[in-house]
Amino acid sequence: MNTITEPGLELFREGGDAGQKDKWTAERVLSLRWWTPTLVSFRTTRYRGFRFTPGHYTRLGLGADDSIVWRPFSLASAAYDDFLEFIAVLVPGGAFSEPLRQLRVGDTIRVDKASYGFLTVDQLAPGKDLWLLASGTGLGPFLSILHDPAVWQHYERLIVAHSVRHSSELAWRDEIAGIPKGELFAEAKATLIYLPVVTREPGATALAERIPLLLADGRLEDAAASPLKVATSRVLVCGNPEMTRDLRKMLAARGFATNRRGIPGQMAFEKYW
Template identity: 70%
Template sequence: MSPSAAPDLPIAGVPTGHSKWTTERVLDVRYWTPAMLSFRTTRDDAFRFTPGHYARLGLAADDGSIVWRPFSMVSAATDHHLEFLAVLVPGGAFSSALARLRVGDSIQVERASFGFLTVDQLAAGRDLWLLASGTGLGPFVSILRDPSVWRAFERLIVVHSVRRSSELAYRTELTTLADEHLLVAGAARLLYLPVVTREQGATALASRIPRLIADGRLEEAAGRQLSVLASRLMICGNPELALTLRQVLGARGFATSRRGIPGQMAFEKYW
């Protein structure tokens, strides 16, 4: 089933005749820019997910029908609420409904969560590289809100590529998380590398991620080499970015998980 399809098929564990979604209430809406927002909703007690998963959300469209789209959870798996990070695409059916969203409104959340962008998809490694464009950062925030990831790796390297610095969502929280874990014995060190591509001088790194890998600047900034033995990579966001990185990293010997054999890289494309 396509990630944007309405959840009308049976879901394992959900009794037949039971609706495939729950109706939740919007608790908070925060705009980072006029076109990028985070929102929180109530969470059904039975809703479960692994950090990195997505769920389909339903909102009433202009014609009164419900439009469903997949969204990655940003919240921790243990939070009582759900949190999402979204961009408003001009003319998009879901975006139009999302732009109207206010605290107290209803939103439908499919009971099941999905995806392979989870740490357990990867072979054990030393460094975890989380490479995101735009709203693709969302699932990585959820992953970083999970204490177990801080114990599983020596270094967590977050690279967030955006057009403008105002789109560096969660920048403060990522820095705070890094500071907090710095004091914990045995915890990973987090390195946050923002990349602003359309605002000269905003960040030290300003080229697209594949270019930064090709010319060695990303490894230099991270103080770590990309190696099949030690590095694990998760890539989320723009599909062309994902495609290019799949080729670039594949040529260096990195593989995705196949038939139960854990690999060194995992991808989620948002369109």
């Protein structure tokens, strides 16, 4: 049996590992936002010792004590927020998706105390344009990065392309547009270029094909009015594994490289399955 003192505080297990600190905390769900019946973003309380870099992921645990399902989830909230935020798609029959479907405000969710990953701007050499290319829930870590004022100081252009099947899945569209108006961004140097891509709803967006195709035929660069150049462009890609694989190949063919042995590169990737 677990003894839970208070959400966000450390937990101690009774039994075999009595007295040992757990690697996770129990947090409370503060709010849920259903974008569609299968796409939800939610906020939880934040353990005061939880640290992460925008772009990182952590692990979430749901289910009964004897059958907890853990899955990695990117942090969508800002590093300075006093809550954590996540976005999740419900996959039919998925072991995590099923308990997630039942999640309600006030419920407990386990959050790993550590954060992980390499989809961070510190993996990249200095540059002028930061391209954030996401499919589906892959937008989550980019929301966190976009809330980092330093990013708006270091780059001249922040180009966000978000590919989804239906326009209702363009999560945080208005919030993203509003970021530069926030008081933390008064000194921002960068311009935001937001490119929504809806692939299964003809006419919903000007760009309507998968991101690798849009990159291959030049339409992505045209829409951003910015050429992708090794010297000045930096690229982060997140989401569908086939998309990350295809974009990696295409960018490598144009001279882009990932961080190697501590030498910052021009691109970084995270695939979700």
